[in-house]
Amino acid sequence: MAVLQMVLLLCVGISFAKDSCSTNVNIYAELEKLKNMDERIEKLEGTLDKVLSENVALKTTVQDSQNKLKSLQMENEALKTTVQDSQNKLKSLQMENEAKKVAFSAGLLESGSGNTGPINTQKTLVYKKVFSNIGGAYDSNTGIFTAPRKGAYYFRFYGHCHGGTTMAVTLLKNGKTQCSLHSWKPASNSNASNGVVLTLETGDQISTQLWANTWVYDDPASYTSFGGFLLFPM
Known part of the structure; x- marks a missing residue:
């Protein structure tokens, strides 16, 4: 009876040892997966930061373009005013010149x-x-x-x-x-x-x-x- 108990305990120990070894192998695999996922997350975060940075640069470029466009529009309006003033002066000079004839x-x-x-x-x-x-x-x-x-x-x-x-x-x-x-x-x-x-x-x-x-x-x-x-x- 004692021998049978020892045999049974030995078998249980062996089975437990096998289960333990099997559990350790799964943990390592999961850890490896976690490590890979962390790396992917870091890459994604890097990509996201880059995209955000590019987006900020794009916004800045768009804003600069809008400012330049607004400046050009203002210059164009000023030019139109100058041209209109010149045309009015020319017309006035022409009328004055005609009056002199x-x-x-x-x-x-x-x-x-x-x-x-x-x-x-x-x-x-x-x-x-x-x-x-x-x-x-x-x-x-x-x-x-x-x-x-x-x-x-x-x-x-x-x-x-x-x-x-x-x-x-x-x-x-x-x-x-x-x-x-x-x-x-x-x-x-x-x-x-x-x-x-x-x-x-x-x-x-x-x-x-x-x-x-x-x-x-x-x-x-x-x-x-x-x-x-x-x-x-x-």
């Missing part, structure tokens, strides 16, 4: 030939044969030049007559005499001219007037004429 020249008769006068009253001479009328300030229906702007203007007028009758023509500013030309009963053909520089305000009117009981002659050669132009604005 004032000049006209006209002969008395549009066609044919003959005398104007003499009559017993003064007569405004209406020059019908318009050679140029830059700025449109001269009215060929009335013979009156109207200043489109304030400035210094130069005017010149010519008269021609045949013998026997006096020729006299006056240049008027707003109806007031400025200067005249005159030829007293020439024996044959006669020419006379005069010119003047006047300071005019916008709307001032210039015309020429034939004296009463005098005459002028004109033909296609335009011996009798009237002209003027803006020297400079003021």
Whole structure:
């Protein structure tokens, strides 16, 4: 009986030893698995950190790009404003330059030939044969030049007559005499001219007037004429 018990105990010990050895082997395997998993976790953490770092860098890049875009948009708006200002200034200069272009020249008769006068009253001479009328300030229906702007203007007028009758023509500013030309009963053909520089305000009117009981002659050669132009604005 004692021997049987010893045999049984020995068998149990051997079985326990085997179970213990088997348990140790499983623990090592699990430890190895845990170690591998820790390594994988560390790699994943490293990868995650790298991704997070790259994401931060990307956010910074995006923010920098947005800032640059905003800066470019602001520069573009400023450029648009500058261009618009330049266009406005150019338009203003063009308009001012156009306003400076004032000049006209006209002969008395549009066609044919003959005398104007003499009559017993003064007569405004209406020059019908318009050679140029830059700025449109001269009215060929009335013979009156109207200043489109304030400035210094130069005017010149010519008269021609045949013998026997006096020729006299006056240049008027707003109806007031400025200067005249005159030829007293020439024996044959006669020419006379005069010119003047006047300071005019916008709307001032210039015309020429034939004296009463005098005459002028004109033909296609335009011996009798009237002209003027803006020297400079003021």
